Structure formats: C-alpha cells, structure tokens
Amino acid sequence: MLKVGLVGFGRAGKSVASVLLNSDSTRLEWVVRRGVGGASQCAAEYLESNSADPSRLIGLDSIEFEQIFEEQPVDVIVDFSCADALDIYADVARQYSVDIVSAISDYPQARIQQLQEIAEHCRVIWSPNMTVGINFLMIAAKILQEIAPQADIEIVEEHFAAKTETSGTAKAIAECLGKVDEDIKSVRAGGIVGRHEVIFGFPYQTVRLMHDSISREAFGNGALFAIEHLASLDNGLYNMQDLMEPYIYEHFLRSKSRLTH
Numbered sequence: 411m412l413k414v415g416l417v418g419f420g421r422a423g424k425s426v427a428s429v430l431l432n433s434d435s436t437r438l439e440w441v442v443r444r445g446v447g448g449a450s451q452c453a454a455e456y457l458e459s460n461s462a463d464p465s466r467l468i469g470l471d472s473i474e475f476e477q478i479f480e481e482q483p484v485d486v487i488v489d490f491s492c493a494d495a496l497d498i499y500a501d502v503a504r505q506y507s508v509d510i511v512s513a514i515s516d517y518p519q520a521r522i523q524q525l526q527e528i529a530e531h532c533r534v535i536w537s538p539n540m541t542v543g544i545n546f547l548m549i550a551a552k553i554l555q556e557i558a559p560q561a562d563i564e565i566v567e568e569h570f571a572a573k574t575e576t577s578g579t580a581k582a583i584a585e586c587l588g589k590v591d592e593d594i595k596s597v598r599a600g601g602i603v604g605r606h607e608v609i610f611g612f613p614y615q616t617v618r619l620m621h622d623s624i625s626r627e628a629f630g631n632g633a634l635f636a637i638e639h640l641a642s643l644d645n646g647l648y649n650m651q652d653l654m655e656p657y658i659y660e661h662f663l664r665s666k667s668r669l670t671h
Contacts, residue, residue, distance in 0.1 A: 418491030429630025515578025539579035540632035562611035
C-alpha cells in the first residue's frame with residue numbers, strides 16, 4: 411500500500427481525498443492546506459466522517475512541511491492546490507526522492523523548469539486535467555488529426571458560471587492540436603463541473619469527441635491511476651498521456667498480430 415500526502419483541500423482536493431481514503435492501494439497519511447481555523451475544522455470533520463484520523467489535516471501556519479514529512483513520510487505527494495505550493499515540498503521531494511502527482515493547470519514557465527529539475531531525483535506526473543477520460547480524448551484527437559489533417563477543428567469548453575478564466579484543460583487540448591487559445595469557445599452556465607468537446611468538421615460528416623466530468627471524484631480516480639503506475643517509470647517528468655499510450659500501443663500490436671495470423 412502506497413502512502414500518500416495530499417496538498418490542497420479545495421473542491422477538487424476534497425474529492426481526491428475521498429477517492430484515496432476508499433482505495434485499497436493507498437493510505438492517505440495527511441492533508442496539507444493553507445491556514446487554520448474554521449475552514450480546517452470543516453476539513454477535519456470531513457476526514458473524520460470518512461473514517462480517517464482528523465489529525466492528519468495540517469495547516470501550514472502551524473507546522474513546517476519538512477517536519478511533517480519526517481514525522482509521517484509518504485511515497486507520493488499529490489498536489490491539487492496552486493502553482494506556488496511547489497515551493498512547500500520541492501526540497502523534500504529532491505532530498506528524499508518522493509514522487510509527485512500534480513494537477514496544477516497554471517504553472518508558469520519558471521515552475522515547469524522547477525518541476526523538470528525535481529524530476530531528476532524522482533518521478534513527476536503533471537497533467538492540468540488528471541481524468542483518464544480527458545487524456546484519452548486528447549490522444550484520440552491527435553490520432554484523428556493525423557488521419558484527417560484537412561478537417562476543421564473547433565474546441566468548446568463548458569464550466570460553472572463562477573469560473574472566469576479559460577479552462578486550462580482546453581488550452582492543453584488546443585496546444586496538442588496546434589491551435590491557439592483564441593480558438594477556444596467558452597460557455598459558462600449554472601453548476602457545470604466540466605465539459606470539453608473537440609469537433610472535427612469534414613465536408614460530409616462531423617466527428618465530436620466529448621468528455622463530461624460528472625463529479626470531481628473523476629480527478630481522484632485519475633490521480634489514483636497515476637499513483638498506481640508510478641512504479642513502472644524511471645525518474646523524469648511525465649503526463650497522463652505518457653501512462654496511457656502504452657495501453658494503446660499494446661492494443662494496436664495485438665490487432666496487428668491477429669491480422670497477420
């Protein structure tokens with residue numbers, strides 16, 4: 411069983427914690443969130459309601475991160491907080507070769523370079539969207555674009571009304587297809603968790619690749635998938651597609667073998 415530490419306890423972090431707490435392959439050792447007080451009390455009550463020790467919740471105002479790690483070491487740090495949180499655990503990850511699974515969507519270039527440096531000492535998986543489904547969509551979209559480069563491509567993202575910025579996932583989709591951020595169409599309405607669609611327009615047909623995040627637990631399932639596949643990797647910086655592509659490659663190999671026999 412892999413010991414996991416979670417950084418971040420917002421809406422996504424809470425859902426990730428729920429998945430990790432209910433997994434037979436992981437043990438959630440602690441949760442680190444900024445600040446203490448009322449918000450942390452609610453988080454502690456949440457952990458307790460899920461049969462977890464509420465003392466695992468740690469406010470950064472009350473304890474240094476290295477002390478946390480020395481008292482309760484973990485195999486993997488899962489980050490669902492913010493770009494600057496990397497400074498909290500970067501030195502520990504380097505020193506102790508602790509693997510990292512990060513779902514931060516807005517790393518500036520300097521942070522990406524920092525991740526690359528850390529990845530010389532451990533295994534780092536970074537994907538702005540940690541769901542298995544969205545990463546499969548991106549792989550499928552790249553394949554279809556290679557098959558039909560002449561097709562028109564439109565990217566549409568839909569999220570809850572309060573989300574102001576363009577989806578980081580949509581930007582990642584655009585980048586992998588050679589599109590620019592300005593090509594992305596955004597819809598904001600109600601409480602939509604997240605929908606991403608890639609539309610391929612052909613002269614006589616239309617192909618739509620669509621992914622819906624029905625619940626934020628989807629991010630937890632993706633993080634769990636990443637954690638469970640870490641052991642197969644060497645030190646380095648990876649994304650979710652790197653973990654999934656071997657499955658696709660093996661599928662094509664099996665298909666080719668059936669055709670040649």
